[in-house]
Amino acid sequence: MINYLSNNSDTVLSALRQHLYLALLPILIGIVVSVPIGYLGVRFPWLYHPLVNTCGVLYSIPSLALFVFLPVILGTKILSPINIVVALSIYTVALLARTVADGLRAVDRTVVQSATAMGYRRFRRLVDVELPVALPVILAGLRVATVSNISLVSVGALIGVGGLGQLFTRGFQLFYLEPILVGIILSVLVAGLADLAIVLVQRAVTPWTRYQHGNGGAS
Numbered sequence: 148m149i150n151y152l153s154n155n156s157d158t159v160l161s162a163l164r165q166h167l168y169l170a171l172l173p174i175l176i177g178i179v180v181s182v183p184i185g186y187l188g189v190r191f192p193w194l195y196h197p198l199v200n201t202c203g204v205l206y207s208i209p210s211l212a213l214f215v216f217l218p219v220i221l222g223t224k225i226l227s228p229i230n231i232v233v234a235l236s237i238y239t240v241a242l243l244a245r246t247v248a249d250g251l252r253a254v255d256r257t258v259v260q261s262a263t264a265m266g267y268r269r270f271r272r273l274v275d276v277e278l279p280v281a282l283p284v285i286l287a288g289l290r291v292a293t294v295s296n297i298s299l300v301s302v303g304a305l306i307g308v309g310g311l312g313q314l315f316t317r318g319f320q321l322f323y324l325e326p327i328l329v330g331i332i333l334s335v336l337v338a339g340l341a342d343l344a345i346v347l348v349q350r351a352v353t354p355w356t357r358y359q360h361g362n363g364g365a366s
Contacts, residue, residue: 151325159314163333166310169231169303170296170337176232177239177292184240185247186273195248205241210234210302226307235299239292246288250281279353286349290342297338301330311337 152159188198217223217230254277262276278285304312314330317323 151329155326159329159333162311162313162330163337165228165308166297166300166312166334166337169228169235169300169308169310170293171341173232173235173239173296174289174293176236177243178289180236181240181243181247182278184244186251188244188248189251195252198248199245202241202245205237208237210238210299211305213237214303214306228308230306231300231303231308235296238299239296242292242295243285243288247281247285250284250288251277253284254280282353283349286345286353290345293341293345294338297334297341301334 184198188195213234214230215225217233218225218227221229221233223229258276258280259272262272267276300310301312301315303309304316309316311330311334314326318325318327318330
């Protein structure tokens with residue numbers, strides 16, 4: 148495997164860069180889209196259950212079928228990376244929109260009422276009070292979405308665009324074990340590092356959760 152890496156470093160690095168791009172760009176898009184959708188599910192309670200049901204249906208669509216079907220809708224080529232980005236953005240929104248809604252619904256109503264009494268208008272209250280309190284729930288969902296995306300990117304290799312998944316298909320086609328092992332190890336490593344990064348961000352931006360856990364353990 149060391150020899151394979153040294154002889155094919157450019158190919159492996161190119162696949163790794165594409166994998167990161169295809170996995171992380173939909174996460175950014177998903178965050179931007181899911182926060183307002185999740186908020187609407189809380190702002191208008193009658194929207195919550197349709198939102199949850201729609202997200203469940205979207206996430207249940209098989210990834211390969213979505214990768215193949217999207218070019219028909221978008222008018223893109225079957226090998227276009229745009230298909231992977233759009234598909235994974237849909238999955239990310241399906242996961243995060245419900246998570247955002249559940250996180251905001253879990254915010255103590257007395258906290259919201261206190262912020263309102265202090266003069267916070269709706270948007271400022273959302274940004275300064277409700278979203279920070281809901282962050283532990285939202286970031287937990289983000290961890291799931293990120294690891295899921297990193298895994299699903301490899302499925303795109305079956306239609307010719309799949310980052311590290313291309314190492315899998317190349318290995319299977321050539322009956323060559325080394326690229327498969329490299330692809331698996333790098334995929335697991337990327338998923339683990341991404342998950343760790345989100346955990347560290349969560350610890351940095353929600354320090355009060357550490358104190359709560361510490362107090363709970365002491366009692």
